[in-house]
Amino acid sequence: MARAEELDLTKLTALCGDFSVHILAKLEGLEKGDRLTVKIKKEDRELLEAAISAIRDAGVAEPIEEGEEGEAFYIVLEKRR
Numbered sequence: 001m002a003r004a005e006e007l008d009l010t011k012l013t014a015l016c017g018d019f020s021v022h023i024l025a026k027l028e029g030l031e032k033g034d035r036l037t038v039k040i041k042k043e044d045r046e047l048l049e050a051a052i053s054a055i056r057d058a059g060v061a062e063p064i065e066e067g068e069e070g071e072a073f074y075i076v077l078e079k080r081r
Contacts, residue, residue, distance in 0.1 A: 002031075002033045002034050002035060003030065003031070003034045003035070004034070004035045004036075004037070005026065005030060005034065005035070005036050005037070006036070006037045006038075006039065007022065007023065007026045007036060007037070007038045007039070008039045009022060009038065009039060009040045009044075009048075010039055010040060010041050010071070010072050012040075018047070018051060019038070019040065019044075019047060019048055019051040020051035020054055020055060023036070023038055023051060023052075023055060023077075024055065024060065027055070027060060027061055027077070027079055030079045031079065032079055032080065032081055033078065033079065034078070034079050035064070035076055035077065035078050035079075036061070036076070036077045036079070037074055037075070037076045037077075038052075038074060038075050038076075038077065039069070039072045039073070039074045040072065040073055040074075041071065041072065041073070042068065042071060042072065042073045044073075045073045048073065048075060049075075052075055052077070055077070059080055059081060060079070060080060060081060061077040061078060061079050061080055062077065062078050062080055063075050063076065063077055064076050064077070064078050
């Protein structure tokens with residue numbers, strides 16, 4: 001059965017604004033078909049979308065859902081490999 005994990009980056013303050021390292025580290029511990037919900041502050045949406053694009057292009061995970069929840073924006077990823 002597929003697992004569902006969450007990565008809350010709403011409190012993260014990174015100078016470079018690159019979320020891909022955090023996302024890839026979390027995905028590494030998941031199996032194919034598992035899902036990861038990544039949450040960020042709404043104002044960081046473009047940075048998250050850039051990171052997700054690179055992860056998708058590498059074939060690691062596919063975004064399957066996105067939305068807003070209070071002050072956060074989230075994307076749900078499904079691990080591909």
